[in-house]
Amino acid sequence: MTIHYPNGQHPHQSYHANRDLPTPHQSIYAKRGMSLEDEINHSNQYYLSRHIAVIHKKPTPIQLVKVDYPKRSAAVIKEAYFRRPSTTDYNGIYKGYYIDFDAKETRNKRSFPLKNFHEHQIRHMQECVRQGGICFAFIKFTELDLVYLLPASTLIRYWDAQANGGCKSILLTDIQQAGFPIDYQLNPRLPYLQAVDQIIVAKNKGAYHVE
Template sequence: MTIHYPNGQHPMQSYHVNHDLPTPHQSIYAKRGMSLEDEINHSNQYYLANHIAVIHKKPTPIQLVKVDYPKRSAAVIREAYFRRPSTTDYNGIYKGHYIDFDAKETRNRRSFPLKNFHPHQINHMRECVNQGGICFAFIKFTELDLVYLLPATVLFHYWDQQVQGGRKSIRLTDIQQAGFQIEYRLNPRLPYLEAVDQIIAAKHKGVYHGQ
């Protein structure tokens, strides 16, 4: 079967929780060079295996192009295309809160280009925030090996400024100030729920603004 991937991307690999998560005997640097998606997937599997949270990557929609029917009871897909997802990369539930986020990488060292997001993704996160969901963006500066969790409302601020003629990127220094740096560990690889805990605490104190 021929499958065409958007922008040269490939489908997410599957992992076995017991086999693929790092063990305490592995170096914390053993999996350097992994994509942000892989790091998040490993972390989510750890959270799931330990009954901490249920967060999954959303499946990419597929458009079928050619299907053969060698038998009445069976169909064989000969050609298909992965379409661009209509929302964000991940969603799930944690401590009774709906979680929704996207993951982006950049090779830039000083700023994150806003063109990496699409208007429909921003609109989707706005709708989720309006319903009380916790939304954010994972941003990885690959050349610096730095990962940040940026609350959605911060992203909205810079997105709206861009639309009004402002900067078309977010400076790294601004992300460092407004976001949460997620430092690598063994298990989970990216302990990002600690940052989510801070967001939930702020929400309960009444200072939460959709972050």
């Protein structure tokens, strides 16, 4: 099957919702090297199975172009197009709050290039924050095996600064200062809702605001 992707983007690795979660007999480090998406999916499945949060990867609308019917009871998709670039990767609900976020990886060791995001993704997060949602980005430095949760308010500020001669990347030291480190553990793989709890507290105090 041929699928055409917008902006030259490629599909993420597939994820099966019924994939087994790590067991107590597995090392925390047993699955290092897996993609950030898989790590998030495992964590979301854990949160869902424990009735803690309902957060899923967003499906991308597909327009079918060519479908063959080798027999009446089966159809084979030969060609399809993604209708439009996706906004962010994940959304859901936690403690009554709408959650929306994206996940990015970089092999850089000192900074994260802003070109990994697209304008429509930034504006989507901005609009969600304006409506009271909790938005952020997962940023993984793969060579350092470090994962951070960066609030959307910080990401948007750096993005907009580019138009006024600002840097085209965010220094790792700045991410460490403004973001939340997410340390690996057994279950969930990435306990990121602990950081979300801190964002909720700050939000209720008026600390996070996007124009």
